[in-house]
Amino acid sequence: MSRAADALRTIADGQDPGQPPYLYPDYRSTQLRSPKRPLVILPHTLSELAGPAFGHESIGELDHDLTRQHDGEPLGERIIVTGRVTDSAGRPVRSTLIEIWQANAAGRYLHEVDRHPAPLDPNFSGAGRCLTDDEGRYRFVTVKPGAYPWRNHPNAWRPAHIHLSIFGRAFTNRLVTQMYFPGDPLFEYDPIFQSVRDPKARELLICGFDYETTEPEWALGYRFDIVLGGPAETPMES
């Protein structure tokens, strides 16, 4: 049989305005790192539908609290970030690992590559993780990260954000994203945020202030719900 008869279908990247494309020239680093060939649509097999799980034993009791990982408390505005992880049908994604990392309140990462002349905080490492519960809920305590400059274009600043990695049910619906804060004036200047062309989809990246989560005399609460998509839908071609 010739290969042509067996050829899997392909799709050009960038057709879904709700997801960023690989090539978004305003974000300069995409220019040499974006695949140019069309993407191959995989048949649905176990390889794509199965996914790893993580036992509770690997998560420390304080891993979700970025304000209690050192002797003292970090500087900055203490916040609670909570939400639910669901699939696109609204079903909770249970016991899934969420990892987060972020800059400190001054906009500085505890990372050797970060040269922003803002202070490090000896009481803040900026990483946490937790598992979702039976309703798909998660909760982190941290400090609100600062905005910080980068070198993508003159006077470029990233809006304040927290990076999140979510395992999900299948390996191919692994999600890595960034959560932004409401009303940030830097949104319109940020090509990473703007790479999601659908404004409604961009709204999904912004958490909401949540009075219910806010704890009196202690911390403001923000709610960030996460919806995981499925693997690319396609039947096996025969």
Added chain:
Amino acid sequence: MADPTPSQTVGPYFSIGLTRRPTNELVADGVRIAGRVVDGAGDPVPDSVVEIWQADEDGAYRQEFGWGRCGCDADGRYSFSTCKPGAVDGQAPHLTVLVFARGLLKPVLTRMYFPDEEEANAQDPVLRGVADPSSLVATRTDEGLEFDIRLQGEGETVFFAV
């Protein structure tokens, strides 16, 4: 149906949150699989992270086995120690591979197949269905297997829609 949360890049500082704990040894002293992530100019992508997902030696996907992650070094190199998975679903043995990086607004998805499985590879519905199957088959070296991931340009790895 709710719209999925959009993807965003891992950025340059992901090692804080993702790679502080070593998770690239799935099997002690197993098959060594290593390679480089390179960009469209042929330069290494040091701020990238590779994740693999695979079945066990019997071809079974198990929730507690089969996942690994490795941050790349200054030369864009990653490595894993694992076992060769059994055949799954009538497919040749393979690893599913995701790469995240600064400059990737969403991960790239590919597969790595084994060079000593010529017969199974020739029958594999995915290898048969792509334009450049050789980009998905590792090469043998003295230390183990080598599998480079070329994000763009000449020899660009075959990537799958996520």
